[in-house]
Every structure is written in structure tokens, then in C-alpha cells.
Amino acid sequence: MTSGSVTEPTHASNVAGRPRGAARPPRLAGRSPEGPTEAAIWTHGLGKRYGDRVAVDHLDLQVPRGTLSGFVGPNGAGKSSTLRMLLGLIRPTAGQGYVLGASISHPARYLGRVGAMIEGPTFHPGLSGRRNLDQLALLRGIGGRRRADRARRVGEVLAQVGLTERADDRFTAYSLGMKQRLGIAAALLPDPSLLILDEPTNGLDPAGIREIRALLGQLASSGMTVFMSSHLLTEVEQICDHLVMINGGRMLFQGHVTDLLSAEDPRILMVPERDDDARRLAGLLGETGLRVEIDLCPGPSCDAGVGERHPVVTAHAREGVAADLNRLAMRAGITLRSLRTHRPNLEETFLRVTGEIDGDLVRFGRTPDGSVPAVGAGLDPAQSRGGAT
Incomplete structure (x- = not known):
């Protein structure tokens, strides 16, 4: 994939394939275009096919740096395939993309600055949460070779997600919500510039959702870009300032949440x-x-x-x-x-x-x-x- 000049996508043309009876989405007003080096995530014509099935169809995506962005769409809309392409887990069949200014054709150039939790987090069942994170930090070279430095960073991320008191329990003793918290902690280990989360509040009780909401807000306020998929649209509305909505692998809307809602008639x-x-x-x-x-x-x-x-x-x-x-x-x-x-x-x-x-x-x-x-x-x-x- 090579870079080149592109024209600003017209979102009214990105609604082809809209289910019959669905209204045309509102035009996005007031969005300033960002190029591949300015945006945290930028794609042009990004596509992915699995045989005859089109999972992602010419997706033009822009996620501004420093935003807390929600990524929403029905089941099968292409969200997981998009996230996997951005992380270098699968190769696109069309288009180009950049993450933190580096082409997704060379993921090694940016993955060290990206933290991610895709689908359900998996850890060694016989190790504690703390020990699992310590091993991950060692493998990724976080904190160097000194155990004390790794332990300090592990302790910081455990505190961030509220797992300090249960850090020494085995992973098998964790509830689904606690496993989600540990997955977020693992994603935070490298102190990333970009955090990509797939359903981060899955399995959490209302109190846990509020805590994660507050955590993600703090991370975005500190300058980190957070890009999260979620089916809890009330949460997205409350905490996200930027929204990406897709369906059938195509872009329906991207921009400020308030732009979308204000376009709706009372x-x-x-x-x-x-x-x-x-x-x-x-x-x-x-x-x-x-x-x-x-x-x-x-x-x-x-x-x-x-x-x-x-x-x-x-x-x-x-x-x-x-x-x-x-x-x-x-x-x-x-x-x-x-x-x-x-x-x-x-x-x-x-x-x-x-x-x-x-x-x-x-x-x-x-x-x-x-x-x-x-x-x-x-x-x-x-x-x-x-x-x-």
C-alpha cells in the first residue's frame, strides 16, 4: 500500500447498502479534515473481504488525537475486522491506513505506542493477575530487565483499573468483570499514546461501568487517544466526544456526538x-x-x-x-x-x-x-x- 493525495470523503455517498426503510444519516457539519499524520487513526478506502463476503467496504476513517471515540455498529457491521486491520492482526484487501502517523503495512512502527484489548482477554489461568501482568511486561520489555521497575508499573495499572486488592488472586478466581479490568490493565502497561478497546465494559456491574467510564475520561483528558467499540450506547453518549458509526462495512457517520444528535428533529x-x-x-x-x-x-x-x-x-x-x-x-x-x-x-x-x-x-x-x-x-x-x- 502506498500513500498519496486523496479527496475528502463525501459521507452522503457512503450510505449505499443502507437497509430499505432506513433514513439517510445526517450530514456531518463542522468537521475539519485531518491527514494521515495528524489523526491518531486515518484510513482511505480500507477494505476487507473473506472470500465473497465483504466485511469492510472502502472505509474512510478519521479519529482525531486526544479524543475518546466510540466505534458503534450492529453485529456483523465490520467493527472487529477494522480493529484487527489497525492492529496488524489481519491484512486489508484494499485501501490504506495509518496509525499514529505510521502505515498499517508496517505495524511494528507503531504497535509499541498502542495498547489494545480485542475480544475477551485471555491470561494464564494458574497465575495471579499481578503475575500475569509482570510476565507481559517482561515479554514487551516494559520497565527494562529490573523486576522492581516492572513491579512499579504493574502496580500502577492495577490501581488504575481498581484491581489492587485482588491482584494476587488467581486469574481463574476472577469474575468476567474483573477479567475485563485485567485486560484493560494489560493494554495500559506500555503507557500508550493510543488505546484500542473492544467492549471494555462487558461484564461489569453498574458500579464497575462508572469506574471504567471515569478511568477512560481521565486517560483522554491526559492526552491519550481512546478508541473503543461498545454496544452500550448510553455509555458512548455519556463519555465519548467523537463517534464512528458503521453498518455493512461502510461509514454511516463520524464526528462529534453532539453533531449527530443535534441533527435529529425534536x-x-x-x-x-x-x-x-x-x-x-x-x-x-x-x-x-x-x-x-x-x-x-x-x-x-x-x-x-x-x-x-x-x-x-x-x-x-x-x-x-x-x-x-x-x-x-x-x-x-x-x-x-x-x-x-x-x-x-x-x-x-x-x-x-x-x-x-x-x-x-x-x-x-x-x-x-x-x-x-x-x-x-x-x-x-x-x-x-x-x-x-
Whole structure:
């Protein structure tokens, strides 16, 4: 692979292969392009095939230095293959990439400055956590040949991940969460400039997740770049300032988390007292020029403030017009059971952009291709109450 001049990728063109019914992801605003030497991770046209299957498809990736970046996508989206290519574990079949300014075709030039935990961490079962880390430090030449220097560094990373009190227990006695902590400690041994973590909070209880969240925030604040994959989107939303979202091996979005969320329309959710009024209300709102959708709420998962199954009329409108919409409904003789404003969080945005539709919503009120019926094509309440197949 050779380097060369490239053009800035247009992300609107990177949505080919988007599942039918999924909306086009928002354009990223305000991102300054970084070249292969400025970014912590940079790829252009990166691809990986396994026979006829395309795992990663022309991925243009930029992870700025000093950020805490989340790497998200559905299962099979290409996240693991991407991480393995960046770490030199597998070779790409197309494109080029740079990590900390060095080409991924020569991983030995940068791996000494990278710490990584990919999939579940594996250690010698008969050794303690401390002894396992000591052996890893010895193999990697961390702390030199002096045992005291290695022991000091091992003690530091054990303290960072909260394992000091259990450091001398055998690895076999560790819970899944403790094994995850030890894996992160091993990744921190070389005091890396770039930390790559695959599902770092897997198996942790809520208290452990908070501790790891705080640790990763501290590492990013110190100037370390953290690039982590995670299926816990609430955690990504809370701790990451940069986001990379892929699906089908292709880029859907990259940039600041706030850029993605601010591009989402606020929503006003209305549940009429009488189910039969839902279509009439949707028609009234549609006449004002608002984009309106109807779903049959299958329960609290609809987040509409009701616990029973009722049609929910969703208007995409700024939050300040909720009172006006309530008055419009009242003038039409429509009493609302519930009215609330809502701005989609990262999980909801992720489901929309990737086309991953909740099973209840498919069964109650979504069309077979996953889209939401528009005004005038609303649900037949009688059919909906019976449950569509």
C-alpha cells in the first residue's frame, strides 16, 4: 500500500447498502479534515473481504488525537475486522491506513505506542493477575530487565483499573468483570499514546461501568487517544466526544456526538384519549406542514408516557410549539391522554440510521420494509389492536 493525495470523503455517498426503510444519516457539519499524520487513526478506502463476503467496504476513517471515540455498529457491521486491520492482526484487501502517523503495512512502527484489548482477554489461568501482568511486561520489555521497575508499573495499572486488592488472586478466581479490568490493565502497561478497546465494559456491574467510564475520561483528558467499540450506547453518549458509526462495512457517520444528535428533529408525542382520533389528529397536524407519523404504542418502550397500547401521533417540530398543538387538538374536540416533547438519544438515532427496527414496532404499526406510515396511510386501529403478522 502506498500513500498519496486523496479527496475528502463525501459521507452522503457512503450510505449505499443502507437497509430499505432506513433514513439517510445526517450530514456531518463542522468537521475539519485531518491527514494521515495528524489523526491518531486515518484510513482511505480500507477494505476487507473473506472470500465473497465483504466485511469492510472502502472505509474512510478519521479519529482525531486526544479524543475518546466510540466505534458503534450492529453485529456483523465490520467493527472487529477494522480493529484487527489497525492492529496488524489481519491484512486489508484494499485501501490504506495509518496509525499514529505510521502505515498499517508496517505495524511494528507503531504497535509499541498502542495498547489494545480485542475480544475477551485471555491470561494464564494458574497465575495471579499481578503475575500475569509482570510476565507481559517482561515479554514487551516494559520497565527494562529490573523486576522492581516492572513491579512499579504493574502496580500502577492495577490501581488504575481498581484491581489492587485482588491482584494476587488467581486469574481463574476472577469474575468476567474483573477479567475485563485485567485486560484493560494489560493494554495500559506500555503507557500508550493510543488505546484500542473492544467492549471494555462487558461484564461489569453498574458500579464497575462508572469506574471504567471515569478511568477512560481521565486517560483522554491526559492526552491519550481512546478508541473503543461498545454496544452500550448510553455509555458512548455519556463519555465519548467523537463517534464512528458503521453498518455493512461502510461509514454511516463520524464526528462529534453532539453533531449527530443535534441533527435529529425534536419530536412531540401525543396520545389521544380516543384511539379513533389518532388519524384525525395526524391529518390536522399534517395540514400545518409538519411531518407526522403514527405508531401503535406496544407499551412503555414507545416512551410516550403511557403503559397501554394506544396510537401515538408523533410530530417532528421544535419543542416550543407543544402548547400550540395541544390547543389545535382541543379546538378540534380531541382530548389528549398524553403530550410530551422528546429529543432522540443516541440509541434511538442509531436504530434509525442503521435501520435496526425494534421488533414490537415492526409488529405494531410499521410497514414490512421498516418505514413508518405517513399521514393518510395511517393504521387501521381495529387491525392494529389485533396485531399484524
